[in-house]
Amino acid sequence: MTPLTPVITEHWDVPDLFTLDGYRRKGGYRALPKALAMDPDAIIGMVKETGLRGRGGAGFPTGLKWSFVPQNDGKPHYLVVNADESEPGACKDVPIMIANPHALIEGVIIASYAIRASHAFIYIRGEVPQAIRRVATAVREAEQAGLIGDNISGSGFSLRVTVHSGAGAYICGEETALLNSLEGLRGQPRLKPPFPATHGLYSLPTVVNNVETITNVPWIINNGVDWFRQFGTEKSPGFKVFAVSGHVERPGIYEAPLGITMGELLEYAGGVRGGGPVKFWLPGGSSVPMLTADYLDTPLTYEAMVEAGSMLGTGTPMVFNNTISVVKSVTRWLEFYKHESCGKCTPCREGTYWITGLLEKFEAGHGTDPDMDLLNEVCGHIMGRSFCALGDAAATPFPAAVKYFRDEFQTATTVPVDVSFPPSAGYVFEGVAAR
Amino acid sequence: MEVTPEVRSQMSEIIDRYPNSRSALMPLLHLAQSIDDEVTPEAMEVIADALGLTTAEVAAVATFYTMYKRKPVGRHHIGVCTNTLCALLGGDAVYDAVSERLGAGHDQTDVDGTFWLERIECQAACTHAPVMTVDWEFMDNQTPASAVDIIDRLARGEQVQSTRGPVIRDFQATEHTLAFPVDGLAGEGGEADDIMLAGLTYAREHGMSAPAAPGGDA
Numbered sequence: 001m002t003p004l005t006p007v008i009t010e011h012w013d014v015p016d017l018f019t020l021d022g023y024r025r026k027g028g029y030r031a032l033p034k035a036l037a038m039d040p041d042a043i044i045g046m047v048k049e050t051g052l053r054g055r056g057g058a059g060f061p062t063g064l065k066w067s068f069v070p071q072n073d074g075k076p077h078y079l080v081v082n083a084d085e086s087e088p089g090a091c092k093d094v095p096i097m098i099a100n101p102h103a104l105i106e107g108v109i110i111a112s113y114a115i116r117a118s119h120a121f122i123y124i125r126g127e128v129p130q131a132i133r134r135v136a137t138a139v140r141e142a143e144q145a146g147l148i149g150d151n152i153s154g155s156g157f158s159l160r161v162t163v164h165s166g167a168g169a170y171i172c173g174e175e176t177a178l179l180n181s182l183e184g185l186r187g188q189p190r191l192k193p194p195f196p197a198t199h200g201l202y203s204l205p206t207v208v209n210n211v212e213t214i215t216n217v218p219w220i221i222n223n224g225v226d227w228f229r230q231f232g233t234e235k236s237p238g239f240k241v242f243a244v245s246g247h248v249e250r251p252g253i254y255e256a257p258l259g260i261t262m263g264e265l266l267e268y269a270g271g272v273r274g275g276g277p278v279k280f281w282l283p284g285g286s287s288v289p290m291l292t293a294d295y296l297d298t299p300l301t302y303e304a305m306v307e308a309g310s311m312l313g314t315g316t317p318m319v320f321n322n323t324i325s326v327v328k329s330v331t332r333w334l335e336f337y338k339h340e341s342c343g344k345c346t347p348c349r350e351g352t353y354w355i356t357g358l359l360e361k362f363e364a365g366h367g368t369d370p371d372m373d374l375l376n377e378v379c380g381h382i383m384g385r386s387f388c389a390l391g392d393a394a395a396t397p398f399p400a401a402v403k404y405f406r407d408e409f410q411t412a413t414t415v416p417v418d419v420s421f422p423p424s425a426g427y428v429f430e431g432v433a434a435r
Numbered sequence: 436m437e438v439t440p441e442v443r444s445q446m447s448e449i450i451d452r453y454p455n456s457r458s459a460l461m462p463l464l465h466l467a468q469s470i471d472d473e474v475t476p477e478a479m480e481v482i483a484d485a486l487g488l489t490t491a492e493v494a495a496v497a498t499f500y501t502m503y504k505r506k507p508v509g510r511h512h513i514g515v516c517t518n519t520l521c522a523l524l525g526g527d528a529v530y531d532a533v534s535e536r537l538g539a540g541h542d543q544t545d546v547d548g549t550f551w552l553e554r555i556e557c558q559a560a561c562t563h564a565p566v567m568t569v570d571w572e573f574m575d576n577q578t579p580a581s582a583v584d585i586i587d588r589l590a591r592g593e594q595v596q597s598t599r600g601p602v603i604r605d606f607q608a609t610e611h612t613l614a615f616p617v618d619g620l621a622g623e624g625g626e627a628d629d630i631m632l633a634g635l636t637y638a639r640e641h642g643m644s645a646p647a648a649p650g651g652d653a
Contacts, residue, residue, distance in 0.1 A: 006644065006645060090557070099631060126571070130599055132612065132616045133618050167464065184486070186496055251564070252632070254633060328519075329523065
C-alpha cells in the first residue's frame with residue numbers, strides 16, 4: 001500500500017502558517033538564500049533533473065519549459081502563475097493558497113530568479129477572495145521583510161510581484177487566454193506557436209506555471225534531486241496534492257506520491273459513501289475521460305492514466321456511486337463548456353451548443369438512436385479541430401461515457417433520467433424531496 | 436460612478452501595478468463594482484478615459500467576464516454551485532430552496548433588490564460540496580435548510596461567518612477586496628479546515644510521513 005506523504009501539506013494544521021512568522025517557524029524561506037547563491041541556469045538544470053511536471057493538467061516538464069526562455073536577450077522576462085483553478089473537480093490550488101501562501105511566494109521568487117524575470121504576476125480567479133487576500137497579504141509581508149523588492153538580500157536580484165484578480169471565465173485557465181486577460185483583453189486563446197516562452201505577456205518571454213508546480217520549488221531547492229525522485233515513478237516523479245471529492249466518506253486533500261492508485265486513495269478517504277461500488281470516477285477534472293471501477297488499481301501517473309484511456313489532468317479525482325446518472329453528469333458538464341466557450345472558434349462555439357441540446361433530449365428521456373450517432377459526429381468535429389484545449393475538453397465526456405454506459409443512454413431514449421435515478425438518492429444530506 | 440479624488444488616486448495606484456496600463460482594466464472594473472453595485476456605462480467611460488481606450492474596448496471586456504454585472508446586484512451576491520459534482524450531491528436542491536426563498540431565478544434579484552442569485556460554475560471547493568458563496572466568500576457543505584437559514588440571517592442583518600473566510604460584509608466590499616486585496620482580513624478564517632487536513636490527519640494517525648527532508652522543511 002502506497003503511504004500518504006504530506007510534504008506541501010505537512011504543516012497545514014499550524015494555526016498561523018499563512019503568515020510570514022508561521023511559515024518561517026516551519027523552515028520557510030530557507031530555500032531562497034540557497035537559490036540566490038546558485039547560478040540561475042543551475043536552478044533550471046536542477047528542476048529539469050527532478051523531472052517535475054506541470055501540475056495544472058497538461059503535465060509538461062517544468063524545467064524544460066523554463067529552459068525555453070531565451071537568456072541574455074536584453075528583454076524583460078515574466079513569470080505568470082496560473083491560479084485560475086476553475087476545472088470542474090479541481091480544488092487543490094485554492095487550498096494551497098489559503099493554507100500556505102508563502103510557500104507559493106517563495107517558489108515564485110526562486111522561479112523568477114531562475115528565468116531572469118523581474119516581474120511576476122499571480123493571476124487568481126476572482127471568485128475566491130479568501131485565496132486572493134491571503135496571497136496578496138503574503139506578498140506584502142514578503143516585501144516588508146525584504147524578500148521581494150530591489151536587490152533581494154544583497155543578491156543584486158530585484159523582483160516585483162503583482163496579484164491580479166480574474167473575473168469569472170474558465171477559459172482563462174488556458175495559458176494564452178490568461179495572458180490576454182492579464183493584458184486587459186477578452187480572455188481568448190492565442191495561436192501557438194509562437195509559444196509564451198518567447199512571445200508571452202506583452203509579447204515578451206514568459207513562463208506560465210500552475211500554483212502547485214511553483215509550490216514544489218522550495219522543497220526541490222532545499223532537498224535536492226535525489227530526494228525528490230524518491231517519490232513517484234521514473235516518468236512521473238514527485239508528490240501530488242490530490243483532492244478527492246464526491247461519494248467518498250471523507251472527501252478532502254490527500255498528498256501522496258504520484259503512482260498511488262485511486263483504490264488506495266479511496267481507502268484513505270474512508271471508501272465509497274454509504275458502501276457500495278464506485279460507478280465511475282475521473283482522475284483530474286471533467287476534461288479527462290471518465291473511468292470505471294476496473295481502473296481502481298491503475299497508478300495515478302501521467303503515463304498510466306493515458307494508457308488507461310484517460311489523463312491525470314489536475315489530479316483531483318471525483319468519485320460517483322450508483323445513484324448517479326451518467327447522462328445527467330455529462331449533460332451538466334456540457335452545459336458548463338457551452339457557457340464557458342469563448343466564442344472565438346466555430347467548432348467549440350457551435351459544437352458545445354449542439355452537444356448540449358442533444359444531451360438535454362436524453363436527460364428528458366427523448367433521445368433517439370440517430371441522436372447518439374449525431375453526438376459522436378459532433379464530438380468528432382470538435383476534437384482536434386478547435387482553437388484550444390477547451391474545445392477538445394468539451395468533446396471528451398460523451399464519448400467516454402457512452403463507451404462504458406451505452407445502455408444508460410439507450411434507457412434515456414424512453415425514460416427521463418430523474419425517473420431512472422431519483423436525484424435525492426445522490427445527495428449527501430437527508431430529507432429532501434426530489435425535484 | 437462618482438470619481439472622487441480618493442477614487443482617482445485608487446485608480447492610479449492600480450494602474451501603477453502594471454508595466455502596461457491596459458492590464459489594469461480588470462481590477463478597475465472590480466473597483467467600479469465596489470463603488471456602484473454594477474458596472475455602469477459611466478464607469479466604462481471613466482475607465483476608458485483613464486486607460487486611453489475606447490468605451491467599446493472597455494465594454495468588450497466588461498461583457499466577457501461573468502463577474503461583471505450590468506444591473507444592480509444589491510447588497511449580497513448569492514452563488515450556488517450547480518456544476519455536476521455539487522449539483523448531484525445536493526446543489527440542485529440547495530439552489531431550488533434558495534431560489535424559492537428569494538423568489539428569484541438565475542441572475543435575478545429578489546423583489547426588493549437586496550439579494551442577487553446566480554447559478555455558479557465550479558468554485559474550486561468540490562471537497563466541500565455542495566458549495567454556496569455569499570459575496571464570493573465560501574459557505575461550504577450546505578443543505579437546503581442551512582442555505583435558507585443563511586439568507587434569513589443576512590436578511591435580518593445578523594452576523595454570518597464564512598466557513599473559510601471572514602464575517603460576511605457585502606458585495607461591494609468584496610469587489611473592493613478584488614481591486615485592493617490587502618484588506619486586513621487575511622487573518623480571518625483560520626488555518627486549514629478538517630477537510631483540507633483529511634490526508635494529513637490520516638497520515639499522522641497511521642504513522643505515515645514523507646521520506647526525511649535533508650534540507651529541512653520549506
